[in-house]
Amino acid sequence: MAPESMDVSIVLCGPAGQGVQTAEQLMVAIFRQAGLNVFATKEYMSRVRGGSNSTTIRISPGRVRALVDRMDIFVPLDRDAYQHCSTRISQDTIILGEKETFPPDKDGLPGRFQDIPLSRLAKDAGGAIYTNTVVVGVVAALCGIDEAVARSHVQDAFQKRDQKIVDNNLSAIALGYEAGARLPHKLPFTAGEAGESDTTDDVILNGGEAVALGAIAGGCRFISSYPMTPSTSVLTFLAQHGAEFDIVAEQAEDEIAAINMALGGWYAGARSMVSTSGGGFALMVEGLSLAAMTETPIVIHLAQRPGPATGLPTRTEQGELLFALHAGHGEFPRAIFAPGTLDDAFYLTQKAFNLADRYQVPVFVLTDQYFIDSYYNLPPFDLSGVENSDAVIRTTADYERYALTEDGVTPRGIPGHGDGLVVVDSDEHDEQGHITEDHDIRTRMVQKRLKRLDALTREALPPEWIGPPDAETLVVCWGSTVHLVAEAIAKTKGGKHAVLYFKQVYPLHPDAADLLSKAKRLCIVENNATGQFAQILQSRLQVDIPVKILKYNGLPFTVEELVHRLDEAAG
């Protein structure tokens, strides 16, 4: 292992349906119990069985929150898995596997191959199905984790199953552990060694869970959606915990129904959301425009994946920013959040419900597959400062849904709360909400709707400066790349770098232009082909970013790749 590395990267790869995910969950739990910081992410194919899916788990005494390319320990479960990750193998990679699966070619296997009789050990434990648990045992031993810790987690993970299954898994752990303990390699640090901070109270979750928890905190009462990777986990999470938190989760017949149901929900007083990806959002666009015309709030979680059309369904991209910004017929305001940290995903989703409620506009939470499927541990969310607005009024008999006001916001009434009648219309309408073709009213209504952009701009979140204040190069990023870029700038050689992280990409905070002018050189990192945020900065702020580090093969950046490309850009 590279001596400077204070973290270890473990990669498990195997065909879909072979339990890579179960092994990942077990390992993550075991490492956490041992007091280590953990980051885990997966990349997978759009299939239910076969192929090669991999998961990368990073462990360290310090916080780890980004994907690295490096593999310190690599467990390929079959020959295809080996090929799938072969470009990531270095001379320092410890490869765990059995000789029979990996007959050495004439030059032998690169890296340090360790022959472990996985099949025989699994068979001894009860059958081939226990291979993954054997692997967990081997890795736990190799990483110096106490065997009791590993055992107790296996016990917990399988407690609801047959006693025989529990026993077999325990014996698989023991056999794997014994084999792993015989290997010469150990971690460059001690598990449980005090890290940068005490992580005992930490929780561990992924991006999808952070968005869903933020929705709960924001008072979400209704989610209607159509399953679409990678957005589905938010719907699933809210469905699973709906009864506890007074939330209805409905799988709609299509995305068109989903957004119209959600709008019906908001209209009648239930804070509602949809969770979707590019193709599904394309179907929702008409409903987005309806939200705008009726001034009905809506929260849209848009988890990006590579398009056009079906694209790469299970992969990642930041390709829908301009789509989210420009979607919808007609002219109307909106706000777009792009959380890149789990904390931001939680607090911004919570905020999205309140912003939508107060200004009666569509609010987007823009994520992507890499963000949704990446986990790390962090301190539990602090809910002491969390507040929810209550912009709904009790109506009086003379209530007018679109009464003109100075700031364009008409207090919102709902059916069943007061003596008034709530009339909303997708046609142009008068103050009462009834159809009109009066062109003077039309002009005033357009102005009323657009006026709310002023307030949205006033409330916009400023970009976050990460790194030295006197940096020569400022690396702009938004959304899911922030942890990657933040780690990379600390490792670059070419001069002082800082990051300017935009967690809100529209409307932009008034300070953005000033911050962008503070460094000598500007560079932007985007997981897309055309530099979409750079285009926004160009058109809104007339800021030109000459160096664009883009990636659009369907995979996220890695820390090493960014270091390399930033150094290259620095010349």
Add this chain to the structure above:
Amino acid sequence: MDSTLFDMEQSQTAWCPGCGNFVIWKVLKEILAESGREPQEVVIVSGIGQAAKMPHYLRCHTFNGLHGRALPAATGVKVANRGMLVIAEGGDGDMYGEGGNHFLHTIRRNPDITNIVHDNMVYGLTKGQASPTSARGYRTPIQVDGVLLEPFNPLAVAIALDASFVARTCSVDPPGLKKILKRAIQHPGYALVDVLHPCVSFNKVNTFKWFRENTYPLEDDHDPGDRVEAFRRATETERLPLGVFYVNPGKPVFEKSLSVYAQDDEPLASRRVDLGRLEAFVREGLKSA
């Protein structure tokens, strides 16, 4: 009872003189007034088309949304506040064409919504094109060789999907219309009322006279509990039977089955998130992946 409770002060409409919509309008105001509900307890959700303008001419809550999308929006209203009387109203193009998928799945979902479809077998607002219920051979400026498609049979489709209430009536028979609409709004669950009516401007085939001659009431002894018989009657196309074809009172009502309403009737609007519970959930429930 105030029979004008749902009447607007002004009574200007965008409909053509002699339109069947006027009959439906009058009957709808009557049955709502007789329902014992206040206008504040009634939400009419509609799509786009001449029929979909209906809620603008009544005193009630109104969600005049998108073409074809009344049913999902109405479902959302019912999820949020199941105490509201919710009507989804529109024409044949709106409900059976643009909104066809929602029609199918709303029947499956079975929310307590009355779905009134003004079925005049033609597109009025866009000036005379074929609708999903236009007869084969019906000529229009677009269907120049006559309609080549088999007409959509909403009743047969609804009965095939075991809709909880399926009826057809006609605006040329106001008492019959009133009787059926009244039953429909009282029915717990999704209720389809297909209202045949003439389009005086664009449909020169299916006129008042045509509907009088080509419809007849279902017999008094028709058993709406007999699904197979109801289906058979729905497939009659020579002369069209009118009445309640099918009722399945035992079908679970969507919003009543939601766990949020298992112990609490309170509308979702008045519920607040329990942040203490959320905090405990995060701290205890997310210790490990």
